[in-house]
Amino acid sequence: QVQLVESGGGSVQAGGSLRLSCATSGRIFSSLSMGWFRQAPGKEREFVAGLSYSNGYTSYADSVKGRFTISRDNAKNTVYLQMNSLKPEDTAVYYCAGKAGWVRAKSRNEYDYWGQGTQVTVSS
DSSP: OOEEEEEOOEEEETTOOEEEEEEEESSOGGGEEEEEEEEOTTSOOEEEEEEOTTTOOEEEOTTTTTTEEEEEETTTTEEEEEEOSOOGGGOEEEEEEEEESOOOTTOGGGOOEEOOOEEEEEEO
């Protein structure tokens, strides 16, 4: 069993930055492909960013390209989401997700493990 615990959410003004963290346990972290998703009220959960376990390949939703960066620290069993130039439309609950091995990063249903989510609120 893999546990994912997000932290780092909060409230920030437009143009500000936040860094989300997702600490993992229960499986060799280096074998996990990781992703970040978000869900705003009344909307479906959507892909934000993904990071392959094998070659470090990253992918991003068009809406966050150039502003968000996903990274991992295998020594700390943690994946991060650095969010810069935040906009009110980035307001959502952000979820960390993981899957052993390869995953189609944008495919929500392929991930096996999910965190509980952390709220990000961006005010104008």
